[in-house]
């Protein structure tokens with residue numbers, strides 16, 4: 350019985366941790382900080398590959414793979430922090446007005462990141478450059494639609 354209750358507790362915690370709701374954040378402000386922190390790190394790890402894509406820095410397969418691995422981890426994080434009641438920060442209200450459009454923008458990014466990951470694993474510089482461009486476009490178009498202009 351005790352063991353069973355323990356399992357339920359674990360299942361409950363997992364469900365809570367993966368539920369896209371505000372429950373994971375005590376205040377809207379916490380969700381805003383969380384998603385903006387994740388985006389800042391994504392920008393850093395994406396941006397540092399820019400000089401390589403522009404052929405201003407040499408292509409180092411392991412370095413690119415490491416960056417892309419970090420990006421993959423980060424890319425899973427921010428979306429859960431756009432739950433109901435967390436409007437604010439740099440996010441435009443359109444995120445909550447047009448959830449399908451916002452979801453499509455996320456999917457575009459994830460598709461591009463998938464291609465970037467395949468290219469990075471293969472050490473294929475040309476494919477890396479193409480996928481890097483595609484991911485960059487997905488960042489920009491989502492920001493154009495859903496992030497407040499600074």
Ligand code: ASC
Nearest residue numbers: 392393395396485486488489
């Ligand atoms: C970055 C970053 C973005 C994107 C975007 C690409 O490095 O911080 O938001 O790339 O500028 O166009």
